Amino acid sequence: GDSVTQMEGPVTLSEEAFLTINCTYTATGYPSLFWYVQYPGEGLQLLLKATKADDKGSNKGFEATYRKETTSFHLEKGSVQVSDSAVYFCALRTGWGGSNYKLTFGKGTLLTVNP
């Protein structure tokens, strides 16, 4: 079945440091890939997505590139801020047309950014 493996946390960085959170996946077919973020006390928010190989998703300074050859979708940001402190979830979605669009999530990575 489908699965997502994320880098184990927690990750603690200083402000302006470079961030990488690794994500690899196993899926049948050609999944769409997502990063969701969960800020303290809030619900999941879509951060970025990519729907086909070599697509790059980007938002709020975060980027991730869909790498089919390595089945990866690593999240990166060049300079993190304290406000980026949150839990980050990598997810995939398979299914087309009328089929189920359920998301399969990784376990999440807690990021703490210190001033």
Place this chain on the structure above:
Amino acid sequence: DTGVSQDPRHKITKRGQNVTFRCDPISEHNRLYWYRQTLGQGPEFLTYFQNEAQLEKSRLLSDRFSAERPKGSFSTLEIQRTEQGDSAMYLCASSRLAGGPGTGTQYFGPGTRLTVL
């Protein structure tokens, strides 16, 4: 869009009691999903609706769980005879099936945190 809303945000109950949660999706979103998230884990799919039809249920959804979406608008998730293992965050998401920006993207509500004592 006003976003997905869920009620209540927190629920504490005693083992053996029944509980019901409500989810109001973004208006005109055809699909509605329920997920469960336990501490330190990512959300896990429970069930989904397309309009009023419940099209798939996960094996995680035991017979004590039932979900409805009458008239294809809001949805309810009921847990009967709650157990301590049911303690979790219950998340609702909705998406547009086709047409318009963001098609297929799932938007999540804030969740209902259930604690079973």
